[in-house]
Amino acid sequence: MTQRRRQLPTSEELRIWRDFVETAEALRSELASRLQNESSMSPGDYTVLLALSEADGHRLRPSELAATIGWERSRLSHHLGRMERRGLVRRENCATDSRGAEIVLTAEGADAFRGASIPHLRAVRELFVDALSPGQLTAAGDLAATLRERLDTSRGRR
Amino acid sequence: MTQRRRQLPTSEELRIWRDFVETAEALRSELASRLQNESSMSPGDYTVLLALSEADGHRLRPSELAATIGWERSRLSHHLGRMERRGLVRRENCATDSRGAEIVLTAEGADAFRGASIPHLRAVRELFVDALSPGQLTAAGDLAATLRERLDTSRGRR
DNA sequence: GGCGGCTTATTGACATGTCAATTACTTCGC
């Protein structure tokens, strides 16, 4: 009699899975909370400001920005509205495509990013890089690559 | 001259960090989307239903439930309101503490959980367990434990 | 037996995320 392929995770596999996702979530949440307390900004703000800081002329079309940071456009649009209200970015009309806009980093936005960057990177170092042995760090990169590959194949097939 | 401790991650360390968090986020998002499409429920719903399913008498005090799944009480309260509107759980008054409530799994809730469970576990298997070699799976558990420990010490010191 | 302080649970205000629909413009094919 042929043996049927096991379909569901064993309890040990499930335990690892839960530890993994819960830890990743706790890490995300702790870094978000520090960013908020130390620099009054959300991880989303930081991501957007980082991308704009690295962009030519500190400006990007929303679509390019969305592609750079891997967000849906609608999400970005809402977020930019909030950031604009706080003076971190400015919207300008695009010269070459009148449907379009350009998002420009303001001086305030650049200041805020400068102030947030060092503490944030220190926190990443403390909670991730320094917590792991060199071997574990390599393993983390390896894991991420493997999981990402599976995700991409799996979504492609859909 | 004493050497000052390096404070910020190197670019290679940062690359691994970004891969790691972005992959964890993509995995979370893909599983959420499948759960929604296959079973019309959010990960939060699933988490709550799982805890109630395993509870004695399919009922728990909100505080116990919050502790079990690691949520803040306010978050849970909002979420239970939404689940109650959809008939997945019911609130009852607590006999022994009249401040309190008891959250009871409804028949509908139990059905919904039964229907969601197998496909969800299959997805976990496909996207996580089966994607990894046995060594990688062990490494994932090891990573989670190490990072969790650092998070706990770090938060404790605060 | 009653008061001060803790615990329980909810609520409101607001930030964030997703999805579908809309608006306005560009571009392609003829």
Next chain:
DNA sequence: GCGAAGTAATTGACATGTCAATAAGCCGCC
């Protein structure tokens, strides 16, 4: 050029998450 199809960006409706404030009941201690 002109209409169909595609693209850029925003919007509205709603689900989810956080924080601070509130209401209400429990409990220890005098």
